[in-house]
Amino acid sequence: MERVAVIGAAMTQFGQREEWILELLAEAGLACLEDAGVEPGEVEHLYVSNMASGEFEGQTGIMNGLAHDLGAIPAYTQRVDQTSSSGGAGIYAAWQSVASGASEMTLLVGGEKMTHKTTAEATDVIASITHPNEYNVGVTLPSFAGLTARHYLERFDAPRESLGKVAVKNHKNGVDNPKAQFQKEVDLETVLESPIVADPLRLYDFCPITDGSAALLFCPESVAAEYTDEYAVVTGVDGATDTHVVHERDDPTVMGGVVESGKGAYEMSGRGPEDIDVAELHDMFTILEFLQMEGLGFTEQGEAWKLIEEGYTEKDGELPVNTSGGLKSKGHPLGASGVAQAVEIYEQLVGEAGPRQIDDAEVGLCCNVGGFGNCVITTIMEAGQ
Amino acid sequence: MERVAVIGAAMTQFGQREEWILELLAEAGLACLEDAGVEPGEVEHLYVSNMASGEFEGQTGIMNGLAHDLGAIPAYTQRVDQTSSSGGAGIYAAWQSVASGASEMTLLVGGEKMTHKTTAEATDVIASITHPNEYNVGVTLPSFAGLTARHYLERFDAPRESLGKVAVKNHKNGVDNPKAQFQKEVDLETVLESPIVADPLRLYDFCPITDGSAALLFCPESVAAEYTDEYAVVTGVDGATDTHVVHERDDPTVMGGVVESGKGAYEMSGRGPEDIDVAELHDMFTILEFLQMEGLGFTEQGEAWKLIEEGYTEKDGELPVNTSGGLKSKGHPLGASGVAQAVEIYEQLVGEAGPRQIDDAEVGLCCNVGGFGNCVITTIMEAGQ
Numbered sequence: 012m013e014r015v016a017v018i019g020a021a022m023t024q025f026g027q028r029e030e031w032i033l034e035l036l037a038e039a040g041l042a043c044l045e046d047a048g049v050e051p052g053e054v055e056h057l058y059v060s061n062m063a064s065g066e067f068e069g070q071t072g073i074m075n076g077l078a079h080d081l082g083a084i085p086a087y088t089q090r091v092d093q094t095s096s097s098g099g100a101g102i103y104a105a106w107q108s109v110a111s112g113a114s115e116m117t118l119l120v121g122g123e124k125m126t127h128k129t130t131a132e133a134t135d136v137i138a139s140i141t142h143p144n145e146y147n148v149g150v151t152l153p154s155f156a157g158l159t160a161r162h163y164l165e166r167f168d169a170p171r172e173s174l175g176k177v178a179v180k181n182h183k184n185g186v187d188n189p190k191a192q193f194q195k196e197v198d199l200e201t202v203l204e205s206p207i208v209a210d211p212l213r214l215y216d217f218c219p220i221t222d223g224s225a226a227l228l229f230c231p232e233s234v235a236a237e238y239t240d241e242y243a244v245v246t247g248v249d250g251a252t253d254t255h256v257v258h259e260r261d262d263p264t265v266m267g268g269v270v271e272s273g274k275g276a277y278e279m280s281g282r283g284p285e286d287i288d289v290a291e292l293h294d295m296f297t298i299l300e301f302l303q304m305e306g307l308g309f310t311e312q313g314e315a316w317k318l319i320e321e322g323y324t325e326k327d328g329e330l331p332v333n334t335s336g337g338l339k340s341k342g343h344p345l346g347a348s349g350v351a352q353a354v355e356i357y358e359q360l361v362g363e364a365g366p367r368q369i370d371d372a373e374v375g376l377c378c379n380v381g382g383f384g385n386c387v388i389t390t391i392m393e394a395g396q
Numbered sequence: 397m398e399r400v401a402v403i404g405a406a407m408t409q410f411g412q413r414e415e416w417i418l419e420l421l422a423e424a425g426l427a428c429l430e431d432a433g434v435e436p437g438e439v440e441h442l443y444v445s446n447m448a449s450g451e452f453e454g455q456t457g458i459m460n461g462l463a464h465d466l467g468a469i470p471a472y473t474q475r476v477d478q479t480s481s482s483g484g485a486g487i488y489a490a491w492q493s494v495a496s497g498a499s500e501m502t503l504l505v506g507g508e509k510m511t512h513k514t515t516a517e518a519t520d521v522i523a524s525i526t527h528p529n530e531y532n533v534g535v536t537l538p539s540f541a542g543l544t545a546r547h548y549l550e551r552f553d554a555p556r557e558s559l560g561k562v563a564v565k566n567h568k569n570g571v572d573n574p575k576a577q578f579q580k581e582v583d584l585e586t587v588l589e590s591p592i593v594a595d596p597l598r599l600y601d602f603c604p605i606t607d608g609s610a611a612l613l614f615c616p617e618s619v620a621a622e623y624t625d626e627y628a629v630v631t632g633v634d635g636a637t638d639t640h641v642v643h644e645r646d647d648p649t650v651m652g653g654v655v656e657s658g659k660g661a662y663e664m665s666g667r668g669p670e671d672i673d674v675a676e677l678h679d680m681f682t683i684l685e686f687l688q689m690e691g692l693g694f695t696e697q698g699e700a701w702k703l704i705e706e707g708y709t710e711k712d713g714e715l716p717v718n719t720s721g722g723l724k725s726k727g728h729p730l731g732a733s734g735v736a737q738a739v740e741i742y743e744q745l746v747g748e749a750g751p752r753q754i755d756d757a758e759v760g761l762c763c764n765v766g767g768f769g770n771c772v773i774t775t776i777m778e779a780g781q
């Protein structure tokens with residue numbers, strides 16, 4: 012079967028935006044088409060990764076609206092929802108659309124408009140991802156993160172500071188990303204003394220609420236050559252679920268969806284953790300970066316905290332993680348995040364990451380986590396030229 | 397490329413149900429697996445066609461919940477939204493998942509829980525499918541239907557009674573469907589004298605608000621043989637958009653999405669309208685059955701009303717349309733409807749349609765319309781044994 016290439020990528024400024032969802036989606040979608048030199052009329056399939064435009068803005072059918080606004084009619088379109096991993100699910104859907112032969116030019120646009128809602132309103136919608144038996148008694152996603160972080164620190168004798176250092180690293184990386192919501196460094200003291208949200212996690216252990224959009228353009232590798240010499244190839248992609256009721260899991264520090272989707276992506280690509288040059292992990296909460304490092308085999312269970320202490324995941328370390336700034340500093344517009352992770356990896360692979368560029372990056376990985384690991388999508392991309 | 401088979405199908409009772417969305421989805425999903433003799437643990441991909449569980453019930457992440465409730469973890473899962481054509485979009489997604497090699501056993505479950513909402517509340521959510529410039533001035537989907545029906549009747553000199561006869565036919569068919577919401581006949585006088593909703597259309601020109609779920613199980617044709625001798629094959633499937641702003645269309649009686657998706661499905665299957673033995677069309681409004689008959693090439697533009705007058709689309713006619721009772725009498729739980737259309741075609745093709753059975757049905761078609769033709773998916777299925 013022919014490989015699936017990515018020939019264009021773009022993202023909007025992330026942060027607090029005045030535009031509504033359809034404008035944000037169109038901005039990223041048009042920029043992506045322009046990046047690739049492809050006309051809107053050439054798009055055959057259009058996938059829109061978005062969790063909750065209906066709940067957040069009272070507007071549904073945004074995929075049809077986007078096809079219209081881009082000038083892509085009669086392209087087929089569909090909205091892809093996999094909660095906070097809708098972007099990763101969109102990559103999988105786009106890959107399938109090309110790999111199955113259904114489309115030779117598939118545009119994926121992920122986006123969410125959230126900042127017009129209060130934190131309480133947004134949290135209500137986000138909490139509804141999980142099981143009512145848990146959120147109805149107040150266990151929202153930040154609570155799961157707090158409980159898991161406490162367990163991790165105590166069980167593996169990890170210092171609280173190690174979690175703080177994830178935030179410090181990702182904020183430092185975000186300074187070099189002009190599209191990031193927060194382009195400023197924070198020091199460890201600021202993180203450790205910020206207000207408690209879900210003990211032991213504090214404000215700076217959490218990603219912000221964000222508006223934004225990101226886009227990728229997919230086609231068969233043979234078609235890619237008609238447009239560009241520099242492209243990436245999706246060599247591995249897989250998704251997997253874990254229990255919807257989080258407290259039913261055997262080990263709270265193991266995210267089954269991370270492990271299983273990672274295995275699938277490695278097997279498909281013929282790669283292993285040792286081959287990955289750069290990774291974007293879903294640091295919605297600092298603790299999640301550790302769980303993904305371990306679940307994806309970059310280190311053993313209970314050991315990820317040592318890597319951050321050693322600088323292993325810094326931009327100049329062995330495995331740079333979240334060179335984009337991650338969800339932590341770049342922001343987390345739900346449906347956009349998984350797409351934006353792959354935009355960063357694409358830019359690293361084609362050498363367009365500017366001040367964030369990792370030398371000789373040839374194999375990259377993104378991991379996009381839905382809910383509290385309820386469904387996870389892992390994607391491996393490689394330089395295609 | 398190997399063909400994609402359908403080896404199981406099921407639907408719940410449609411109507412006013414007490415269960416919430418996850419129970420309805422699980423009921424259809426488990427019945428479908430049982431129909432095929434496949435264990436939940438064998439499912440590799442699970443797609444959930446649903447438009448608005450968040451808006452209707454305040455619950456998101458239902459695809460993760462369903463994977464959990466079915467016992468299908470770690471199967472990959474994703475929610476497919478294409479508004480009222482989410483079910484058809486689910487068929488396309490499931491087809492792609494198998495055709496691309498990503499999954500060898502894909503379960504599609506479509507469903508919606510709506511009757512706990514008032515008609516006004518449901519209409520608000522459904523209206524948000526379309527463009528705000530239209531719905532904000534009161535042009536909801538029923539209004540589009542009324543305007544289009546008036547134009548059609550006047551332009552093509554069609555009698556008002558012809559639309560009424562669509563309702564009479566589909567209610568008559570629904571009597572033989574034990575899963576239909578309304579299993580009762582209506583006479584033409586009742587239809588023509590029912591309360592006006594959007595002149596000239598009256599109450600009986602519209603489908604009801606419904607709860608329900610439907611499911612299909614897909615695998616490569618070579619795998620189908622391990623489970624059953626009787627299965628169907630998806631030989632053609634395509635989707636296409638038309639303008640999101642309905643009043644921008646050149647001809648209000650031509651649904652571009654119907655025409656384009658039909659062309660794609662015919663081309664892929666090597667079939668034409670003359671090959672179709674039985675069809676399920678999206679009769680959310682009676683006028684839509686005419687527009688699909690014409691757009692899919694079963695007759696010329698402006699001629700469909702003559703076919704209903706001739707009995708051409710009756711169960712014993714040349715081309716039986718909506719043997720299931722259609723959305724009109726079976727009901728229209730948004731995300732379920734496109735799946736339920738294909739459940740009917742599957743049962744016709746494998747000879748399990750009971751009193752609704754059409755003799756020697758070997759090629760069937762379903763057309764699932766999103767919004768007011770904003771996106772349409774056409775599927776052609778054939779007997780596979």
